[in-house]
Amino acid sequence: MEIKVKINGKVYQDNIDADMLLLDYVRSKGCYSAKRGCETANCGLCTVWLEGKPVLSCSVLAMKANNKEVTTLEGLEEEAKEFGAFLADEGAEQCGFCSPGFIMNVLAMKNELENPTEEEIKEYLSGNLCRCTGYMGQLRAIKKYLEQKSKGE
Amino acid sequence: MFTADNYIVANSVEEAYELNKARNSTVVGGMLWLKMSNKKFKNIIDLSKLELDKIEETEEEIQIGAMVSLRELETNEILKANFGEAFKESVRHIVGVQFRNCATIGGSVYGRFGFSDILTLLMSLDCYVKVYPTGIIPIEEYAKQKQENEILEKIIIKKHNYNISYLTQRLTKTDFPILACSVAKIDDKYRVSIGARPMRAVLVENELSSNPTEEEIVKLQNHIEETVKFGSNMRASGEYRKLLAKILTKRAIENIGG
Numbered sequence: 001m002e003i004k005v006k007i008n009g010k011v012y013q014d015n016i017d018a019d020m021l022l023l024d025y026v027r028s029k030g031c032y033s034a035k036r037g038c039e040t041a042n043c044g045l046c047t048v049w050l051e052g053k054p055v056l057s058c059s060v061l062a063m064k065a066n067n068k069e070v071t072t073l074e075g076l077e078e079e080a081k082e083f084g085a086f087l088a089d090e091g092a093e094q095c096g097f098c099s100p101g102f103i104m105n106v107l108a109m110k111n112e113l114e115n116p117t118e119e120e121i122k123e124y125l126s127g128n129l130c131r132c133t134g135y136m137g138q139l140r141a142i143k144k145y146l147e148q149k150s151k152g153e
Numbered sequence: 154m155f156t157a158d159n160y161i162v163a164n165s166v167e168e169a170y171e172l173n174k175a176r177n178s179t180v181v182g183g184m185l186w187l188k189m190s191n192k193k194f195k196n197i198i199d200l201s202k203l204e205l206d207k208i209e210e211t212e213e214e215i216q217i218g219a220m221v222s223l224r225e226l227e228t229n230e231i232l233k234a235n236f237g238e239a240f241k242e243s244v245r246h247i248v249g250v251q252f253r254n255c256a257t258i259g260g261s262v263y264g265r266f267g268f269s270d271i272l273t274l275l276m277s278l279d280c281y282v283k284v285y286p287t288g289i290i291p292i293e294e295y296a297k298q299k300q301e302n303e304i305l306e307k308i309i310i311k312k313h314n315y316n317i318s319y320l321t322q323r324l325t326k327t328d329f330p331i332l333a334c335s336v337a338k339i340d341d342k343y344r345v346s347i348g349a350r351p352m353r354a355v356l357v358e359n360e361l362s363s364n365p366t367e368e369e370i371v372k373l374q375n376h377i378e379e380t381v382k383f384g385s386n387m388r389a390s391g392e393y394r395k396l397l398a399k400i401l402t403k404r405a406i407e408n409i410g411g
Contacts, residue, residue, distance in 0.1 A: 001160050018159050041185050041188075041252055042252075044251060050254075053254045055251050059185050061184070064199070105251065108250070109250075125250075126248070126249045127327070
């Protein structure tokens with residue numbers, strides 16, 4: 001099947017299988033930040049943006065992205081680096097395996113919600129599982145990051 | 154994960170229906186449930202070109218396209234203005250935002266899943282489905298039917314003065330509900346639906362007055378106990394679900410102000 005898709009600003013054209021997942025397609029283009037985790041659409045490890053919205057690339061056919069724009073963590077390097085520093089400051093990372101999907105969703109939340117409450121933050125990120133941290137460090141990091149962003153720093 | 158030979162973007166509902174007649178074809182919505190299967194399809198049919206991803210309001214009804222995502226149901230201003238927080242409440246527990254950006258209302262309603270939150274809510278409303286080639290039928294009728302090759306186009310909700318309470322019980326956040334209950338006061342009448350039994354949602358007949366008395370609520374609870382079937386699975390027993398159904402129905406009526 002013919003596909004034309006923009007990934008992180010670069011246009012790709014390919015002939016792919018009808019049942020190829022978006023996750024496998026972006027990884028075939030070197031975007032290894034998106035990872036295969038639970039494969040039951042629960043863990044959030046494979047999160048990418050499709051037309052600016054966070055989706056589970058393990059559950060979207062690549063053909064669904066035809067003529068659309070996909071963003072992975074590789075395309076958000078500066079923002080990811082900035083938020084990553086807050087995670088590090090709060091000791092919010094341990095193995096770091098879930099971080100790419102988690103950061104993609106935090107950045108999507110920042111774009112979508114204005115001054116989210118703690119409850120809204122927890123609810124927005126409930127589809128990102130972390131088996132190391134217990135989430136408290138991450139929550140502190142998000143709050144401090146959003147606070148800085150709201151000051152326009 | 155299923156396999157497929159061809160990915161076809163349908164140009165019309167008629168074309169989608171003709172393609173879907175073949176036993177080894179299927180329509181893909183959000184495909185979150187479908188991907189868990191190991192089926193082999195010849196054709197998978199994409200409806201995204203049919204403009205079924207819109208929520209539209211007319212003087213008499215709200216029309217929700219089958220390809221509208223659960224996240225859109227959660228955040229849409231038309232739905233909020235007409236139904237308060239009911240749609241948000243019915244989907245906000247479903248996994249996470251990324252999941253709800255993928256999952257579609259059409260997939261949930263067509264699937265008629267025994268755990269479906271959204272079907273439970275819609276059953277309590279004055280709601281219909283537009284199906285090709287059948288036409289427009291009440292959702293409670295559609296919910297009883299087997300999955301056929303029909304194409305679900307839209308969910309249509311007639312406008313009234315709605316007051317809705319949607320309640321669920323879950324073992325953990327983001328999990329399937331072990332019981333779902335939706336009570337809607339539509340103008341002066343009540344509609345009560347019970348879902349996640351864990352069978353398909355059902356509408357429960359009731360004789361509630363516009364301001365139900367304690368006696369009327371107890372009568373309805375007894376009616377639920379006697380007439381609604383509940384099953385057991387790894388999440389909860391049928392007996393527990395029956396108790397939950399009675400208490401959540403009572404709470405929902407009280408939330409509405411009955």
